[in-house]
Amino acid sequence: MTKDKNYDLAIIGAGPAGLFAAYYAGFRGLKTVMFDSLPQVGGQISTMYPEKKIHDVAGYSSIRGADFVANLLEQSQRQDYELCLSESVTSLNAIADGSYELRTDKGAAIVAKAVIIAAGLGKCQPRSLPLLDEIASPNIIHFVPDLAVLDGRDVVVAGGGDSAVDWALAALPRAKSVTVIHRRNRFRAHEGSVKEMYDSGIRIVAPGEVVGYRSGAGQEFLTIDAAGKSEELQFGKFVVALGFKSDLGPMSNWGLNIEGYRIPVQPDMQTCLPRVFAIGDVSEYPGKVRLMAVGFGEASIAVNHAAAAINPGMSVLPGHSTNEG
Numbered sequence: 001m002t003k004d005k006n007y008d009l010a011i012i013g014a015g016p017a018g019l020f021a022a023y024y025a026g027f028r029g030l031k032t033v034m035f036d037s038l039p040q041v042g043g044q045i046s047t048m049y050p051e052k053k054i055h056d057v058a059g060y061s062s063i064r065g066a067d068f069v070a071n072l073l074e075q076s077q078r079q080d081y082e083l084c085l086s087e088s089v090t091s092l093n094a095i096a097d098g099s100y101e102l103r104t105d106k107g108a109a110i111v112a113k114a115v116i117i118a119a120g121l122g123k124c125q126p127r128s129l130p131l132l133d134e135i136a137s138p139n140i141i142h143f144v145p146d147l148a149v150l151d152g153r154d155v156v157v158a159g160g161g162d163s164a165v166d167w168a169l170a171a172l173p174r175a176k177s178v179t180v181i182h183r184r185n186r187f188r189a190h191e192g193s194v195k196e197m198y199d200s201g202i203r204i205v206a207p208g209e210v211v212g213y214r215s216g217a218g219q220e221f222l223t224i225d226a227a228g229k230s231e232e233l234q235f236g237k238f239v240v241a242l243g244f245k246s247d248l249g250p251m252s253n254w255g256l257n258i259e260g261y262r263i264p265v266q267p268d269m270q271t272c273l274p275r276v277f278a279i280g281d282v283s284e285y286p287g288k289v290r291l292m293a294v295g296f297g298e299a300s301i302a303v304n305h306a307a308a309a310i311n312p313g314m315s316v317l318p319g320h321s322t323n324e325g
Helices: 016-027 043-048 065-076 162-171 191-200 249-253 292-310
Strands: 006-012 032-035 081-084 089-094 100-104 109-117 123-126 154-158 177-181 203-205 209-216 219-226 229-235 237-240 244-247 276-278
Touching: 006 016, 006 292, 016 032, 016 043, 016 065, 016 081, 016 292, 043 065, 089 249, 109 292, 154 162, 154 229, 162 177, 162 191, 162 237, 276 292
Parallel strands: 006 032, 006 109, 032 081, 109 276, 154 177, 154 237, 177 203
Antiparallel strands: 089 100, 100 109, 123 244, 209 219, 219 229
């Protein structure tokens, strides 16, 4: 619950881009509040991938997801802003002076002169296989918050994106065996990671599909169809990394011209609503590249333009942070 009613800037989403936006807003002297429906900061990294290594942000050749989030939080808290966790913004309405009233599911109502939406992909539900719908097994999982659960296990990973390949590589030094199953022979994951996987000795079944499941005598098995040849494979952990279905929830009713689950923005990251900006995975524009590094740049763009929109006497171009005391 917020302490005050009036703010310069409200940020919706406390993932990496949102945390950096809160930090950067401090440089521009903006009184800021940030909301997230989750009980902790970090978005998908904290809830799904805290043990995964991140390799594509400046300044780190490799860093564990949980450590990266901890660094972002520590950095953001060098600035003075209010953080409201386990609290969702349910409505956004323009008021006469050009500001916005935001209401939350905890009954709070605040007014902000500008809003930055950093909601990632909204509420995510993992995609699964229809044959698993009626199966309740603790050994069938969609993400791995603690890599120790893979220790000494026969690990099977289904999927062809970054998550599937990253989990397979993370499992390799600790699992008894690792098998990756993908229905195409071409992977969508980062080329470097795919090459590392092929060079690692991980067993790769591509093209291949999981077509059956059975259990018996305390053991679990998958039936795999690989190019028309059937095989039964015992597993200790089955990681179903087939992506997620997204839902932006109440934001769909805010007049943002949402396309699918993306919010179109202009070059200054402003949406179709004045003083409402969108950054990170939720934003969309021609040439968009969905990387965290890009989201951090979008945060800077949005905050600087929000500062100038709030106070026309302020320049969009800030002073250099190296000049800060």
